[in-house]
Amino acid sequence: MKAITASALLFVILLGALFIYVAEDIPAFGDPNSPANRWINLSIGIDARSHVVESLNEGIVPDALVSEIKNRGLPLPEGYKVEREGEGWNILIPKGEMFYPNLEKYYFIMNEGNRLWVYRYSVPVRWEERCEEEIGVPNMVTAGLADYRGYDTLGETTVIFTAGVSVILLLRRRGKL
Amino acid sequence: MSAGGKAQEHEQKYKRDVIITTIARLMIPFIQMYALYVMVGTEGAGGGFQGGVVFAASFVLFVTAFGITKGRRRLPESWNAALSSLGLYFYAGIGLLCIILSLFGAQYLNYGALPLWTIIGRPATRGLSITFVVEVGIAITVMAVFASIFFDLAWKGGEDKEDNKEEGGE
Numbered sequence: 132m133k134a135i136t137a138s139a140l141l142f143v144i145l146l147g148a149l150f151i152y153v154a155e156d157i158p159a160f161g162d163p164n165s166p167a168n169r170w171i172n173l174s175i176g177i178d179a180r181s182h183v184v185e186s187l188n189e190g191i192v193p194d195a196l197v198s199e200i201k202n203r204g205l206p207l208p209e210g211y212k213v214e215r216e217g218e219g220w221n222i223l224i225p226k227g228e229m230f231y232p233n234l235e236k237y238y239f240i241m242n243e244g245n246r247l248w249v250y251r252y253s254v255p256v257r258w259e260e261r262c263e264e265e266i267g268v269p270n271m272v273t274a275g276l277a278d279y280r281g282y283d284t285l286g287e288t289t290v291i292f293t294a295g296v297s298v299i300l301l302l303r304r305r306g307k308l
Numbered sequence: 309m310s311a312g313g314k315a316q317e318h319e320q321k322y323k324r325d326v327i328i329t330t331i332a333r334l335m336i337p338f339i340q341m342y343a344l345y346v347m348v349g350t351e352g353a354g355g356g357f358q359g360g361v362v363f364a365a366s367f368v369l370f371v372t373a374f375g376i377t378k379g380r381r382r383l384p385e386s387w388n389a390a391l392s393s394l395g396l397y398f399y400a401g402i403g404l405l406c407i408i409l410s411l412f413g414a415q416y417l418n419y420g421a422l423p424l425w426t427i428i429g430r431p432a433t434r435g436l437s438i439t440f441v442v443e444v445g446i447a448i449t450v451m452a453v454f455a456s457i458f459f460d461l462a463w464k465g466g467e468d469k470e471d472n473k474e475e476g477g478e
Binding site for chain 1: 353355392396431434
């Protein structure tokens with residue numbers, strides 16, 4: 132085997148090993164905590180009694196709601212913040228991700244028909260509202276393309292590279308290299 | 309009649325036009341400048357894919373004006389093959405650097421973990437690595453692949469023999 136063939140084979144094996152290694156980090160498909168909508172109704176509701184609304188206005192999530200959220204296996208860690216927004220309240224919670232800013236808009240509690248419903252914010256909201264603050268780039272499309280959707284773009288580039296290699300294999304007539 | 313002779317006959321039949329060559333000479337630098345502007349397009353519209361395609365279009369214009377032999381001499385096959393994989397290695401490489409330089413603390417492609425952040429902060433690190441490594445890597449790959457596809461489709465065979473005759477070789 133020629134030296135250049137062996138080194139090319141080694142490169143391909145290393146690249147394959149790299150892709151297998153990094154595939155461990157990709158989030159699972161169909162994860163219910165990352166929906167594509169703005170927010171989704173989690174079907175968690177309690178009656179909107181006056182003391183419950185008052186405690187939300189003071190910045191404390193009532194115990195009944197905390198236990199409902201915990202029962203569903205959803206996070207509500209210590210150190211959350213409650214903010215009034217329009218007809219409801221935002222619950223901001225500290226993020227578990229490394230190297231990202233501190234608080235994230237997580238739940239939205241809305242008063243509908245004298246009952247408090249819990250909604251969950253999703254990725255596009257964070258993309259629209261926090262993009263420039265998190266990535267420091269004014270162009271939202273490029274920032275999302277290369278950062279939030281980095282795996283996707285890496286795959287697209289690989290597809291284009293594969294297309295080029297296929298055209299070389301199929302159509303190239305041997306000329307002077 | 310050999311392939312080289314045919315190509316030469318073709319060459320005689322369609323002479324290079326002075327208007328086309330002059331306009332191409334004028335346009336190509338500006339097209340390439342614009343491609344570089346689009347390529348690092350995090351301030352405005354654009355990105356790596358678009359910039360790479362515009363850059364490849366400048367090679368198409370060059371081949372249209374000056375012929376494929378001169379075009380191949382400007383962008384040889386060996387360079388083309390090297391560039392088409394180099395861009396992808398830029399992209400995959402900075403992703404791997406994020407893991408290695410943060411001592412296996414961060415995920416793949418988590419640009420904020422590059423050690424540069426202690427100086428300029430996390431958002432600026434992510435912005436700079438997107439602008440000057442990821443987008444440029446994409447653009448290099450796309451440019452090389454599109455130029456390679458165009459040259460392979462336009463290559464009739466025998467141009468290299470004609471080229472040798474012009475240089476007095478063979």
